[in-house]
Amino acid sequence: MVTLKDIARQAGVSVMTVSRVVNGQLSKVSKENIDKIQKIIEETHYVPNSSARSLSSRSSHIVALVISGESNQLSNPYNAILAGEVIERVQKQGYYVMVHFISHYEDITQRLRAWNAEGAIFFGTFDQDIQKIMFDNRIALVFTDSYTHVRQVTNVGLDDYKGGVLAAEHFIQSGHQTVAFMGTSLNQQQLSSVVNNRLDGYRDTLEKAGLALPDNYILDMSVSPLSPAQAVMALQPRPTAILVAADLQAVELIQDLKQNGLRVPEDLSVIGFDDLPLARMVTPRLTTIRQDLKQKAQVATELLFRHIQDPYAPAENIILDVELLQRDSTASPCPDQP
Amino acid sequence: MVTLKDIARQAGVSVMTVSRVVNGQLSKVSKENIDKIQKIIEETHYVPNSSARSLSSRSSHIVALVISGESNQLSNPYNAILAGEVIERVQKQGYYVMVHFISHYEDITQRLRAWNAEGAIFFGTFDQDIQKIMFDNRIALVFTDSYTHVRQVTNVGLDDYKGGVLAAEHFIQSGHQTVAFMGTSLNQQQLSSVVNNRLDGYRDTLEKAGLALPDNYILDMSVSPLSPAQAVMALQPRPTAILVAADLQAVELIQDLKQNGLRVPEDLSVIGFDDLPLARMVTPRLTTIRQDLKQKAQVATELLFRHIQDPYAPAENIILDVELLQRDSTASPCPDQP
DNA sequence: TTAAGCCGTGTTATCGTTATCATACCAATA
DNA sequence: TATTGGTATGATAACGATAACACGGCTTAA
Known part of the structure; x- marks a missing residue:
């Protein structure tokens, strides 16, 4: 495994100089060093170690997707579609997604803290447990379809x-x-x-x-x-x-x-x-x-990243609109009905 | 955040003693210390830091779920159900699941290596890229529904x-x-x-x-x-x-x-x-x-963990059986058909 | 001329944990 | 008595990265 140290040695500079290049702090490094280092990075297929980064910088770039329910939570198309939309968006922001299935209140906080998740989105019913979770974690949390009286809870619901x-x-x-x-x-x-x-x-x-x-x-x-x-x-x-x-x-x-x-x-x-x-x-x-599940996912993701960036962003309870889609399963009652 | 050090101080022992208790090496610690430490762990809600563990022990307990396709990969029920089954089983083994959506061959190897994933299961078509991936990674890899002539590829397919x-x-x-x-x-x-x-x-x-x-x-x-x-x-x-x-x-x-x-x-x-x-x-x-998607998931997960435990386990190409399920969309042709 | 400031770079400590080796103690054996 | 060996513990050094500060060399303003 290639590390910063290896690259530093090859380039004849210190690890910090390499670190700066890797992290795009290009204004702090001379042009020639940037070129030299970038070339070595390409050649060696260097990939930064996220665990080390997380440990050192205290930011994991991990978002947890917590889905409650029984058995295969993704066999429910509602969960699956929403999850897919969220994952796509989270990934697009350069974050990683960890998926956690839970039935009832297994200690999800453990799971979130183990990897220092920066935020979490919850699918399913959590009403009873929201407060517990809120108190145990100080990370960005976004619930969906949850009704609660706790003010600090950020939620994306439906009308x-x-x-x-x-x-x-x-x-x-x-x-x-x-x-x-x-x-x-x-x-x-x-x-x-x-x-x-x-x-x-x-x-x-x-x-x-x-x-x-x-x-x-x-x-x-x-x-x-x-x-x-x-x-x-x-x-x-x-x-x-x-x-x-x-x-x-x-x-x-x-x-x-x-x-x-x-x-x-x-x-x-x-x-x-x-x-x-x-x-x-x-x-x-x-x-x-x-x-609109896409909208739901979008709003939830936006709220999540807002709270990740600003821990003091106010909690919000967003209610999305619904509409009736008339198709073929409804009609006027038959007059000759018993 | 509570760390081993905090607990060690409270218990009046070294971090290693606490570490041993946390990791269940109970035969190496005296009864009284075990009790004392376990009590403090409970009280303080200590959760081991997985990043630090991963860094130090070089085992992340992360499994990657790589799903190829366009747009929302989980809106396809096939992917969603299979993913759900796999996630359930991986989680049951105490591993964590990271989900990666990719379209074509984005550098998935980067993603796997960033977090030192111990293994990965792939959904979707990867035939062209299997070899690349194989060469770039030395971790346990299980493909599904992939046809390939590369011998070292472990795959769960269908007849x-x-x-x-x-x-x-x-x-x-x-x-x-x-x-x-x-x-x-x-x-x-x-x-x-x-x-x-x-x-x-x-x-x-x-x-x-x-x-x-x-x-x-x-x-x-x-x-x-x-x-x-x-x-x-x-x-x-x-x-x-x-x-x-x-x-x-x-x-x-x-x-x-x-x-x-x-x-x-x-x-x-x-x-x-x-x-x-x-x-x-x-x-x-x-x-x-x-x-049988449950079977597919089960076999894939089993193979994955086998290869995680033993990097030299032989590659296998498992072909699952199919059967015809007659329902109502088939019949004999109508005689009066044009 | 001297103080102040910027630029590029390096040094050091640290994140939380585990691996490895060392040590002290006590009991059992030669 | 001296040796061996197990048991419980601790000290130290990693793991790979970043944060924070330090430093030399140069420019600019007083």
């Missing part, structure tokens, strides 16, 4: 409430009278308030229009023993429209409905959430509440 | 040829007479021999059964100006079955066919390749050549 509102409005305008909601983890207090907010916007808007959303029309698939279609079909009267809090679940529901002989949108209109690429690929193409 | 065979057999048994193939990057010599092998198995089997696969029935969508459906419909006589070399493309084709008024499988039987989760979600559910 989930509005998403619910848009879905409700769409159903109301289409003339639906009996509607339902499907999601997961609805009862846990802190967890998944993303879904809760979508529900709130949905319910509030329905009620304003004089439509009720009874509790039993709010289906929590994380506790229901029934399959998605069964859960819907068990409702009397049967809803003609449903908002499902995630595209993946919506697709699953539609599959299941088909197998049970129900048609979408004729028998049931379905709105998803996220607009994953998948939404355009299924039949019928999924009407969904779209969020 | 792509058999995949083509299975698809052809399926079409032959179903009574198809006019069949086609769709893929990308078919002409490049080294690149994407994965697809070429699938094509070879397909063509060989068809020919053995007396069916021709004329060149113009081999559609390369990376050079065709037509949309997938258009490319198929331009063929006279129109094929009644087609093997598409990747699920994503197959789904795209089916979508496009629908919009052009053609039904799957009635007008055209379609077989995909990979069996992504997506394949079960679309309508019709996609018949496809299945590969």
Whole structure:
């Protein structure tokens, strides 16, 4: 392995002179030395040792990507796409990305500190743990989709409430009278308030229009023993429209409905959430509440680097907009419906 | 930041004694010191500095995940799922994962050497560059889906040829007479021999059964100006079955066919390749050549750690099996077809 | 002429850890 | 008694880089 020392010896200068050239402090080195040293660097394929740099300069140029969830966190397209966008951007800034999968609160702070990560971006639910993490680390932290009351937390969220509102409005305008909601983890207090907010916007808007959303029309698939279609079909009267809090679940529901002989949108209109690429690929193409993952990644990365550069930059909670994308999984209710 | 020195001072011992405890060399330290030191470590939330460790011990416990491709490499579910599986397993071994996206041959060796990665797993096409990489690095390297003639390369591949065979057999048994193939990057010599092998198995089997696969029935969508459906419909006589070399493309084709008024499988039987989760979600559910990504990840990770532990472990080229998964996108040709 | 300042370069200490060797102590063996 | 050997510990020197300061030589202003 080639080190600064080797190059210094070859060039007949001190390591500091080489170090300056490597780090682009060219104004401090004579032209002839710059040329000589750069040539040797090229020839020897010298690569600076990041560990040594990190140790000495106390800046690692490492950003951690922390993804919570169970099993293969990247098999979820939402995580995967967002992760990819973030990695691309972080890399473009000359930083390195370390990926950490965690289930619940394994001591992620250990992992961040081991390599002196300069910052971290979090995917998934961390609400309960945000404060712990905040106190344990003094590095730049950016959360996504986290609801919290702690002021110092920087977060990039989504206007989930509005998403619910848009879905409700769409159903109301289409003339639906009996509607339902499907999601997961609805009862846990802190967890998944993303879904809760979508529900709130949905319910509030329905009620304003004089439509009720009874509790039993709010289906929590994380506790229901029934399959998605069964859960819907068990409702009397049967809803003609449903908002499902995630595209993946919506697709699953539609599959299941088909197998049970129900048609979408004729028998049931379905709105998803996220607009994953998948939404355009299924039949019928999924009407969904779209969020812009590229934008989310961009904002998160920008915030991260802002806080890396300036530890005293104020915490921000950015809420991104959503829009309804009407495709083929929603329609007016059939008049001859039972 | 708490260091070994701090703990040593508090415990009234030398740093080496603390180091031994931290590294589990408990037989070399007295019981009372072990207890005392462990207690202080807990209290102070000491975390060993990995950079310093790496520098001193010359082992970083870092594994690089190198993913080639354009733009967001993780938006491809194949990459994402495989990456997730690998990350999980690497992490379980106590190693850290650095992710590197590269397009073409950016100097990935720099990135690996900067942090002294102990090993690397590669996703994507690297055929041309494998040798370069091999020569530049002396660390454990595992490629996936790479065809190469270099003996020292460790690779986890797929029986792509058999995949083509299975698809052809399926079409032959179903009574198809006019069949086609769709893929990308078919002409490049080294690149994407994965697809070429699938094509070879397909063509060989068809020919053995007396069916021709004329060149113009081999559609390369990376050079065709037509949309997938258009490319198929331009063929006279129109094929009644087609093997598409990747699920994503197959789904795209089916979508496009629908919009052009053609039904799957009635007008055209379609077989995909990979069996992504997506394949079960679309309508019709996609018949496809299945590969086991978990297995692929497991084998790749095992090979990686074997070569990390033993630099002289022999290079291996493991070929994983495939199987045909019949779903709803294939059928016998309609008799009344034009 | 002298003080001040810049430029290019080198010297030294340090980052936090581990490798290696040395040492002190005690027990067991010849 | 002298030798050997194990056990627990410490001292010292790396690992590869950067930070901070020092220094000589030159120019410029007082």
